[in-house]
Amino acid sequence: MNDLLANLRPAAEEMKDGAFLLANFADTDKILQELPRLLEASPLRHMTTPGGRQMRVAMTNCGQYGWVSAPSGYRYDSTDPTTGNPWPDMPEPFMALAKNAAAAAGYDGFAPDVCLINRYGVGTRLSPHIDQDEAEKSWPIVSVSIGIPAIFQLFGSARGGTATNIPLYDGDVMVLGGRARMYYHGVKPVTAARDARIGALRYNLTFRRAR
Numbered sequence: 001m002n003d004l005l006a007n008l009r010p011a012a013e014e015m016k017d018g019a020f021l022l023a024n025f026a027d028t029d030k031i032l033q034e035l036p037r038l039l040e041a042s043p044l045r046h047m048t049t050p051g052g053r054q055m056r057v058a059m060t061n062c063g064q065y066g067w068v069s070a071p072s073g074y075r076y077d078s079t080d081p082t083t084g085n086p087w088p089d090m091p092e093p094f095m096a097l098a099k100n101a102a103a104a105a106g107y108d109g110f111a112p113d114v115c116l117i118n119r120y121g122v123g124t125r126l127s128p129h130i131d132q133d134e135a136e137k138s139w140p141i142v143s144v145s146i147g148i149p150a151i152f153q154l155f156g157s158a159r160g161g162t163a164t165n166i167p168l169y170d171g172d173v174m175v176l177g178g179r180a181r182m183y184y185h186g187v188k189p190v191t192a193a194r195d196a197r198i199g200a201l202r203y204n205l206t207f208r209r210a211r
């Protein structure tokens with residue numbers, strides 16, 4: 001886009017059916033300052049799916065609840081099963097970012113009780129799925145990308161069909177609401193790149209209202 005017009009670009013661009021992109025919305029330096037102590041309290045781990053497979057994305061959580069995948073199924077739990085402790089509190093800057101992003105896409109009053117932290121290495125992908133473990137699906141999910149880029153794929157209500165491919169760069173925030181909230185989505189295998197701060201890694205934070 002022409003630089004002279006850049007400040008006319010809306011803060012939130014609707015990509016498809018209630019999926020909004022807020023390009024370069026997040027201060028990821030600030031997020032990366034908070035991460036080490038969160039990961040120390042509740043380390044990243046490769047969860048097992050109900051089908052018995054290990055997820056290639058490493059995950060942990062902060063907030064009142066955390067999303068857990070186990071052989072027994074998916075759930076939100078106030079206890080980290082790895083440590084036996086509550087998940088670490090959601091840092092105030094995380095909460096503020098999630099609220100501001102939701103509001104910029106038209107969702108006032110969003111108060112996430114979960115921050116799922118996903119870590120991708122080069123080659124890591126996330127298979128198409130629907131996020132349906134939350135009690136109230138009318139709240140959006142807010143996603144924050146950190147580090148090396150990835151291509152996010154947004155399908156429709158069915159698993160197949162053509163995807164809308166959305167490259168996500170460091171600082172990009174997506175707000176998933178409306179019909180897109182229940183759409184299949186995934187992440188293509190992450191291609192080789194380096195971030196000056198964290199190397200060949202991508203983190204994604206998803207802020208959710210579980211209960």
Ligand code: MD3
Nearest residue numbers: 118131141143176180181183185204206
């Ligand atoms: C579209 N994470 O954690 S974030 C997930 O990049 C997840 O780590 C991906 O899918 C990642 O469940 C994608 C963007 C996102 C998050 C939630 C959605 C897109 C969504 C929920 C409904 C539709």
Ligand code: FE
Nearest residue numbers: 129130131185
């Ligand atoms: Fe998802």
